[in-house]
Amino acid sequence: MKTFAQKALERASGQADLVPGQIVDAFPDLYMSHTASWRCIKTLERMGVEELYDVDRIAMVMDHISPAQTAKTAAHHSLSREFAARMGITKFYDVNAGIAHVVLMERGHIRPGELIIGTDSHSTIYGALGAFGTGVGFSEITAAWVTGKLWMKVPESIRVEIDGPLPRGTYGKDVMLKLIGDLTADGATYCSVEFAGSYVEGLSISERMTLCNLAMEMGSKNAVVPPDEVTSQYLEEAGVQRDEYEPLLPDPGAEYRQVERVDGATLSPQVAIPHMVDNVVPVEQVAGTKLDQVFIGSCANAKYEDLVIAAEVLAGHRVAPGVRLIVTPASSRVMARAASEGIVSTLLEAGALITNPGCGACAGDGGAMADGEVTLSTANRNFQGRMGSYESKIYLSSPATAAASAIRGVISNPQDLIA
Amino acid sequence: MTTAGTELPVQVRAEGRCWKFGDNIPTDRLVKTKYVVEPMSVIVQHVLEDLNPEFPRRVRPGDVVVAGKHFGQSSGRAVAVKALKATGIGCVVADSFARTFYRNCFEVGLPALEIPGVTGLVADGDTLEVDVVAGTFRNRTNGETRSAAPADAFLLEMLQAGGLIKLAAARPELFDRPSGG
Numbered sequence A: 001m002k003t004f005a006q007k008a009l010e011r012a013s014g015q016a017d018l019v020p021g022q023i024v025d026a027f028p029d030l031y032m033s034h035t036a037s038w039r040c041i042k043t044l045e046r047m048g049v050e051e052l053y054d055v056d057r058i059a060m061v062m063d064h065i066s067p068a069q070t071a072k073t074a075a076h077h078s079l080s081r082e083f084a085a086r087m088g089i090t091k092f093y094d095v096n097a098g099i100a101h102v103v104l105m106e107r108g109h110i111r112p113g114e115l116i117i118g119t120d121s122h123s124t125i126y127g128a129l130g131a132f133g134t135g136v137g138f139s140e141i142t143a144a145w146v147t148g149k150l151w152m153k154v155p156e157s158i159r160v161e162i163d164g165p166l167p168r169g170t171y172g173k174d175v176m177l178k179l180i181g182d183l184t185a186d187g188a189t190y191c192s193v194e195f196a197g198s199y200v201e202g203l204s205i206s207e208r209m210t211l212c213n214l215a216m217e218m219g220s221k222n223a224v225v226p227p228d229e230v231t232s233q234y235l236e237e238a239g240v241q242r243d244e245y246e247p248l249l250p251d252p253g254a255e256y257r258q259v260e261r262v263d264g265a266t267l268s269p270q271v272a273i274p275h276m277v278d279n280v281v282p283v284e285q286v287a288g289t290k291l292d293q294v295f296i297g298s299c300a301n302a303k304y305e306d307l308v309i310a311a312e313v314l315a316g317h318r319v320a321p322g323v324r325l326i327v328t329p330a331s332s333r334v335m336a337r338a339a340s341e342g343i344v345s346t347l348l349e350a351g352a353l354i355t356n357p358g359c360g361a362c363a364g365d366g367g368a369m370a371d372g373e374v375t376l377s378t379a380n381r382n383f384q385g386r387m388g389s390y391e392s393k394i395y396l397s398s399p400a401t402a403a404a405s406a407i408r409g410v411i412s413n414p415q416d417l418i419a
Numbered sequence B: 001m002t003t004a005g006t007e008l009p010v011q012v013r014a015e016g017r018c019w020k021f022g023d024n025i026p027t028d029r030l031v032k033t034k035y036v037v038e039p040m041s042v043i044v045q046h047v048l049e050d051l052n053p054e055f056p057r058r059v060r061p062g063d064v065v066v067a068g069k070h071f072g073q074s075s076g077r078a079v080a081v082k083a084l085k086a087t088g089i090g091c092v093v094a095d096s097f098a099r100t101f102y103r104n105c106f107e108v109g110l111p112a113l114e115i116p117g118v119t120g121l122v123a124d125g126d127t128l129e130v131d132v133v134a135g136t137f138r139n140r141t142n143g144e145t146r147s148a149a150p151a152d153a154f155l156l157e158m159l160q161a162g163g164l165i166k167l168a169a170a171r172p173e174l175f176d177r178p179s180g181g
Helices: A004-013 A037-047 A071-087 A100-106 A121-129 A138-147 A172-183 A205-218 A229-237 A304-314 A332-340 A343-350 A399-408 B040-046 B054-058 B079-086 B099-108 B153-161 B164-170
Strands: A023-026 A030-033 A058-061 A091-093 A115-118 A132-135 A150-153 A157-163 A192-196 A222-224 A258-263 A270-272 A280-282 A293-296 A324-327 A374-377 A393-396 B013-020 B064-067 B091-094 B112-114 B127-131 B136-139 B145-147
Touching: A004 A023, A004 A115, A004 A132, A004 A150, A004 A192, A030 A100, A030 A138, A037 A071, A037 A138, A037 B164, A058 A071, A058 A100, A071 A091, A091 A100, A100 A121, A100 A205, A100 A332, A115 A121, A115 A138, A121 A132, A121 A205, A121 A222, A121 A229, A132 A222, A138 A150, A138 B099, A138 B164, A172 A205, A172 A258, A172 A270, A172 A280, A192 A205, A205 A222, A205 A229, A205 A304, A293 A304, A293 A399, A304 A332, A304 A343, A304 A399, A324 A343, A332 A343, A374 A399, B040 B054, B040 B079, B064 B127, B079 B099, B091 B127, B099 B112, B099 B153, B099 B164, B153 B164
Parallel strands: A030 A058, A030 A115, A058 A091, A115 A132, A157 A192, A157 A258, A192 A222, A293 A324, A293 A374, A374 A393, B013 B064, B064 B091, B091 B112
Antiparallel strands: A023 A150, A270 A280, A270 A393, B013 B127, B127 B136, B136 B145
């Protein structure tokens, strides 16, 4: 009886019968590095190595601080661009592509059962497609480029059972904020989180991404939604055929450190309040809080489905005077689809500012706040000073809550604006 | 005083003054996003400054950072560990660490030891002795001692080599290109 994590690390290490706590050499299927790739390249230069283990396993995406605003960041991008060309790295995505996690999934580079490492803590998101995704450091990526392997400790697992359906106007983001508030920011530290329950069965990949992404904010090593027919259909659209991967499912009766249950039916819209992600309250408790800015973006909640929800709420309304609504689509494909299906027009007519795809304001790239200002964001972090002034505040919510709040200029429950 | 730019060999024993910090400190606080792309000589002047402005100014080589639970949470930016190392501290001890931060400590070569409850044993300015290989902790100011499980042997080897890349240079046989996988 094995958990997903045991099976995934057995596959990646070639070792049988792994138990939690055991350390193995694992061979990741993909090494993702984002705009910080230049640090990995510099490290490689210091090692004096040119021969790499497998360039087809290297993916680079210029998503943070993009396009470059200064000569220094331009030089970082340029270093990665030239390195990718010289080494023949075909999975290089430039400043026009979007957020690494979403780009790699929609382009068919992530498959069920694979081990994916990335220079980004939100690499847990790859569990949305049934992969084991986890964050590592820059020089670990460099070492993986050269040797193909890195050390991994087999984690204990936590099973999170979510009953659905959710009430109107609540989403995966609300589920996760509630869960993070209950378990706290270190409630799943070092653990693999497995999602289960009627809510996740048949759930869209977009919402699965939100679940697995936010799982990082309770300290988890990875998170996964067991792959199913929805996963296979998404992969087919991304160009990955069913015989190109082998899904790994947890065994019934596998051993869990704990089992958490979320009663979806009683859920209400949730908000994380400054300055910690686990400071979570129902939206009513902070309704009326005056806003200067609303940010709909980030790898947590700027996918096509998220923009559709925001547009449904905003259609026929205007953003409140004095409020800046910044929308940063997760990827160029998300933006193209939103444009062709009229979502972009709806957002623009409501008064939104639409930026280029990428990490944007979540990573401190545009959308900074002045002293005393307040932003409601669909991102995954609200630490003090993360978006500009140290004397500003960040609240976190779903795209629906963010859109409804943009219309009213204060934090608002979106449920009465949703048909 | 800092050691930015001049690499010291990694000592597994630290003796120095205690700098105490709280629970759930994110890497955003160690190195703010706006400093991430600056050179280390700049970054090191701002490490943890919002929580204790005296720290980056007055930290001395060998000092010990003692933090609460889940230290280094959230963003996996390895530059946060590099910056803490560049202040010259001898060791970081915490009630518990966030996963990516702990992992990055060994990758970068910053001695780290997890001792549940350690924040209850120290005050700012106490003189501490820590040995991350032996797993021992002593507060010379108040006499409190604790032992803790050290990290796995191969991680301690990585640490003593000065981090993953230096270990690869010193022990290339550990990083032989595998034939399969």
